[in-house]
Amino acid sequence: MxxxxxxxxxxxxxxxxxxxxxxxxxxxxxxxxxxxxxxxxxxxxxxxxxxxxxxxxxxxxxxxxxxxxxxxxxxxxxxxxxxxxxxxxxxxxxxxxxxxxxxxxxxxxxxxxxxxxxxxxGDSDEKAPIVFGNVKVDISARSVTKNGVPVGLSLKEFDLLACLCGHMGTAVSKESLLSEVWGTFSDVEPSTLAVHIRWLREKLEDEPASPKYIKTVYKVGYILEVSE
Missing domain, CATH: 3.40.50.2300 (Response regulator)
Structure with a gap:
């Protein structure tokens, strides 16, 4: 419910x-x-x-x-x-x-x-871990593993990943990501978001230069796309 x-x-x-x-x-x-x-x-x-x-x-x-x-x-x-x-x-x-x-x-x-x-x-609102490829994201426990091995993410990296997971399969604008992760009144530049996306790809994608999951949506933002 x-x-x-x-x-x-x-x-x-x-x-x-x-x-x-x-x-x-x-x-x-x-x-x-x-x-x-x-x-x-x-x-x-x-x-x-x-x-x-x-x-x-x-x-x-x-x-x-x-x-x-x-x-x-x-x-x-x-x-x-x-x-x-x-x-x-x-x-x-x-x-x-x-x-x-x-x-x-x-x-x-x-x-x-x-x-x-x-x-x-109680814990009825807790969500099951999200799995894409060889990556498992447990939002409740704030933990990420790849091939069963823990992946070390910074606070903002995890918050960004959690935000993308929350909108899985839907393109999220850069403005929405900056607002949700860094705050509505933050003056963080879009370049900071791009850097954090690159770091996530380097840690989670098998081929960061050709991402399979964390993809760029031209002139919009980013999407966590899981087609498997």
Whole structure:
């Protein structure tokens, strides 16, 4: 069963990016830009996790969390540009389960969401390892093997590979990859992405110069293509 996630944030562009990323990993995502809209959704639908901004046009995330905790123990991740110690303490004191400061990378957000869902509901959301050719990728364990031998990847290399796995068989734009792996507000250049793709090919492809799996899609981005 897919997990239902509610994003409460008045930044529609950011919510769109997060929604696109999470739906690519199989989640059902709904977004609200105000407290009033959020309460309307919460009164009529079930959600397994809420990603909650603090600054909203008609209220605050703190007030929403307080009201929620009167009737529900749904997991809540505060995601906010307000990063002071007092705000973090308040977020936890009123019932928040996690606090993620903006800006953040999509990879870190996804990791936090998976961890919180796992703590709240058990391991039912864990996915089976992904296998292509002689490569096995275990997203949950953050491990990769080739011919049964562990492959050492940097954090960003693994996050990039996990992102491609999440969109397996679909071309992912360079902009989406940069946003999901390095963060929506990152100023990382596309050349950095190209370098990390080259490193992944060198570690995972039998013939890096003629990749069989991690392919370039002209004028778009990259795709993890598995035709076997």
């Amino acid at each position: 897919k997990n239902n996630i509610l994003i409460i944030d008045d930044d529609a562009d950011l919510s769109f990016v997060i929604t696109d990323m999470l739906e690519g990993y199989g989640y059902n995502v709904t977004s609200a830009e105000s407290a009033d809209e959020a309460f309307g959704l919460l009164s009529s639908r079930h959600f397994d996790l809420i990603l909650l901004d603090i600054n909203l046009p008609d209220s605050t995330g703190f007030e929403i969390c307080k009201e929620l905790r009167r009737v529900s123990d749904v997991p809540v991740i505060f995601a906010s540009a307000r990063t002071s110690e007092s705000d973090r303490i308040t977020g936890f004191d009123i019932g928040g389960d996690d606090y993620l400061p903006k800006p953040y990378s999509m990879a870190e957000l996804f990791s936090r969401i998976k961890a919180l869902l796992r703590r709240a509901y």
